[in-house]
Amino acid sequence: MQKLKVDLAERSYPIYIGSKLLDSPELYAPHIQGQRVAIVTNETIAPLYLARVKAALAEYQVTEIILPDGESYKNWQTLQLIFDALLQEQHDRKTTIIALGGGVIGDMAGFAAACYQRGVNFIQVPTTLLSQVDSSVGGKTGINHPLGKNMVGAFYQPKAVVIDTQTLSTLPERELTAGLAEVIKYGFIYDPQFLTWLEENIHFMLQLDEQALSYAIKRSCAIKAEVVAQDERESGIRAILNLGHTFGHAIETEQGYGNWLHGEAVGAGMVMALYMSKQLGWITAQELQRGVTLLQTAKLPVIPPPSMRAQDYLTHMAVDKKALDGQIRLVLLQGLGRAIITADYSRDLLEQVLNTDYKILVNNHIA
Incomplete structure (x- = not known):
């Protein structure tokens, strides 16, 4: 123990x-x-x-x-x-x-x-x-x-x-993969070395290898405990734990609770957050591709619901808990392992990200 x-x-x-x-x-x-x-x-x-x-x-x-x-x-x-x-x-x-x-x-x-x-x-x-x-x-x-x-x-x-x-x-396989979204999140936002470890060990986790799962659980809990200890009530840094969640919660709410599992929606939401980070010039196309590849290897959805358009997202994002004074604050990346909470982006860019055809983007290997 x-x-x-x-x-x-x-x-x-x-x-x-x-x-x-x-x-x-x-x-x-x-x-x-x-x-x-x-x-x-x-x-x-x-x-x-x-x-x-x-x-x-x-x-x-x-x-x-x-x-x-x-x-x-x-x-x-x-x-x-x-x-x-x-x-x-x-x-x-x-x-x-x-x-x-x-x-x-x-x-x-x-x-x-x-x-x-x-x-x-x-x-x-x-x-x-x-x-x-x-x-x-x-x-x-x-x-x-x-x-x-x-x-x-x-x-x-x-x-x-x-x-x-x-x-x-x-645990059913779908529930296991949904949980992997939150594990991968910790690598994206906080720990590049853990991200590399996940790329090397995600297959073992999918096979329920107890040693790999135990290490991933311990490292994930340690990161979360460290962040929560700094900001218990999410007035600052704790919000970085919500990478992909603003987009993901909109997907869950719009699609009906339970139709997309939370981790599945967060997986697709993280792709949107990584893509927006890339469009802002904060991560490279190669880093975006690396993130998408890891999520795909974990068998998570990387393409949001094709039926959802910008206004569908914006309706739900307006009541996101990170929204302040009418501004939608997002968790984005300024490099893998380095998260930022920001509203410093244009509305036009956000709408472009929300309206992107992610199937084409992914199939073109994040051109």
Whole structure:
């Protein structure tokens, strides 16, 4: 087992990474306040892992809250099911909520923990690659709104993150590749050496090589922990973690939540961000090609939905959380491994990027 720390003074917490950690009572116990625990999971994960986590919590009184599975259920109605169960079982302020599942479960359970009786402890137990390397770390919680993804929520840090790498063995291939988008993001924005390592090892990750996956998860979490420690509430540098997300969230919202997985939309969104960076003269055509090739090798979409035009994007981008005073701020690159948050571009250039035929661009090898 490896252990990292998210350094946030009195809100600091550990990230445990290893194999067969679901069954480890000693990882949960220090972060549980009273005798009541509520495990929030979904219909897909419950048959696979709920019994193991319950067995590790044998000394506690456990409530099971099993939600429907999918991004389309990340809403007020499903969130209310968590509150209903907590109230019906008379959970109090010493309750600890455990989020057992992917990003949707983690975001909703964390938001419920932030709100229930004005805040109770919670522990993240992420079971997808995307949630292990991104959404379980950093304290972003929330739900989707029909007009915008993750627009309702709270910053609320977990007490611990328990990452069992063996849960990836049951992950569908599409979910695995979607998670790779967030891993690759860290190389693009922060760590050129990690980017090179990914180019050399992405095939091993696709084959579920445990050593490669463990290293990628650890490095991704370490980068995110370092950035979050500098800017917990995303008032500055933390926004670089959203490379491709402004474009990607627009794709998810326009196409209908769940039709494009989050990582798939971010993959296509990162191509758009890299292309815009190239058009600004901040990265070379060769660097753009290198980025697109890595995303293609990871089996991620590199072509946004052909049906979407500039106005479709702009409608959703206007309510992006990075937008300030009517300006759409984007995360772009000034070289691979060096991200910038900026609104210093022309509207004409943005519309050109949004209207580009990426199928032609990619097929022409980023001419």
